[in-house]
Amino acid sequence: MNNTNSSVKDNNINENKKKKYDTNKNVKEKNEKIDIKKALIKNVKVPDNYEIKHLIGKGSYGFVYLAYDHNAKKSVAIKKINRMFEDLVDCKRILREITILNRLKSPYIIGLHDLIIPEDLLTFDEIYIVLEIADSDLKKLFRTPIFLSEAHVKTILYNLLLGEKFIHESGIIHRDLKPANCLLNQDCSVKICDFGLARTINTDKDTHIVNDLEEKEENEKPGPHNKNLCKQLTSHVVTRWYRAPELILLQENYTHAIDIWSTGCIFAELLNMIENHQNDATERFPLFPGSSCFPLSPDRNSKKVHEKSNRDQLNIIFNVMGTPTEEDLQSIDKEEVIKYIKLFPPRKGISLKDKYHCISDDGIDLLESMLKFNAKKRITIDEALEHKYLYDIRKKDLENFDTKKIILPFDDWMTLTETQLRYIFLKEIQSFHSDLIIPSEFLIHENNFYNNS
Known part of the structure; x- marks a missing residue:
């Protein structure tokens, strides 16, 4: 009889320990998720006028954040592209999207609001694209x-x-x-x-x-x-x-x-x-x-x-x-x-x-x-x-649209080097920030591939 009671008591103790362990594990996992989200937001390097609210999406390219632009007084989406030069094929796709959106202005097309100037113009490997946001x-x-x-x-x-x-x-x-x-x-x-x-x-x-x-x-x-x-x-x-x-x-x-x-x-x-x-x-x-x-x-x-x-x-x-x-x-x-x-x-x-x-x-x-x-x-x-x-x-x-044929600043069938891609990215960023001075290291290549029209 005593052995039976002892066995039941031990089982209850073990079950309570397991419940406590599961609870602690769930709390820990939840806290880890919160910490990861905080870290992702903390790792966003944008000007002070952009207030990052929270993460709204992620993919192989990087992350998308909801932000508030205090200068423009409106909410925007900020897309952070990581390790953008690891694969020049994907890099060119990012560039293609930016160059097209920068030239397509219509209420029916997502608006390109800003391109953030990178910290290091020569070696940057990420870019922040600020876009109009939809519901x-x-x-x-x-x-x-x-x-x-x-x-x-x-x-x-x-x-x-x-x-x-x-x-x-x-x-x-x-x-x-x-x-x-x-x-x-x-x-x-x-x-x-x-x-x-x-x-x-x-x-x-x-x-x-x-x-x-x-x-x-x-x-x-x-x-x-x-x-x-x-x-x-x-x-x-x-x-x-x-x-x-x-x-x-x-x-x-x-x-x-x-x-x-x-x-x-x-x-x-x-x-x-x-x-x-x-x-x-x-x-x-x-x-x-x-x-x-x-x-x-x-x-x-x-x-x-x-x-x-x-x-x-x-x-x-x-x-x-x-x-x-x-x-x-x-x-x-x-x-x-x-x-x-x-x-x-x-x-x-x-x-x-x-x-x-x-x-x-x-x-x-x-x-x-x-x-x-x-x-x-x-x-x-x-x-x-x-x-x-x-x-x-x-x-x-x-x-009735007043449209102009889009001409990209690069030949879409041309294989672009990393240096050429960097230069075109900086030219697109410069269209939003006229005070940006592109390093002379890039300019010597301009006539070989860049279309200024």
Whole structure:
């Protein structure tokens, strides 16, 4: 009896010790997280007029902070890019985004507010980009349990199209339109962001986008400058679910139409936000949620790729939209690609009208027009803005932009050295801080690569 009581007592003591240990462990972990957040904020080196509030995002590039600019009397987002010269491919993408945003001024594009002067102009390895801030983005919206009215959907879509029109008229293809890159405010205004993969199409070379060579992303080893990079048509343009067929198939001379396809995919997700289309918010999915892109891999002729049940991106598109017609196949410039597509079992696809039954035939027509396999048949930005579905919310006066073709200060097809990249970064920073004097070490190289126009 005494042994039993002693055993129970010991068990209670051990259980209490375990609870106390678990509690202390949880408190310790919580405190560690708080300490890390404090350290991340403390490590931000910006001028005194910027008051860092808290961390709002992080990624492979670095961190994003909410801050208050006491000079401008408004909240801003500050993106801190770390170790920016470790990989010159990624570094050039950062530079491309900065140079494009510094030249694109529109209510429909995220505003570049400031570039912070680095502490050491010769050896800096991080940069602080100060950006306009928005309430949310479409990716976050799609994950919420709220529902939208059709008027909301139309307004958001229309504002997104206005932003695209401005971008395209400025001579730019965004190439990475997806919900996360469409910032959203409570008034349904949209601001397009993230131009790291964008391209200008203003020169003779630009019109032949077969020359759109980007350093290969897959199978790269991290390390200084990635010198052994293999060049090919970009394989990582646009998140897979929003990628146009011509990008999946590595077609040459693709156009603004790739952005239209991405917009159609986003439009479909907006329609999922209407309660009568999907009353369970947890069941909302992208229209083409593929899990791979086999045409970009060595397995391109594997039989498994062409089975209807396969989750390959192109297969998912064909399941929804149907396989392309013979006429559509003739728009493809590579015979091997045509042969590859013909290996897919023919199918008609689904009825988008049945899927999105609460919107008018005009709405379905607009959606289908954006998702044409044949890019030449895909609706244009102007045609989309003029479409009957948007008649009741259209404001023609908003569609007249005074745009200028964007010319980047560097050749986007040129491989830039670290020294050249540093110089262009400093030139962009100088556009915000005219008193900045660029070290003479950089100036001797200027005429070899820098475009002052």
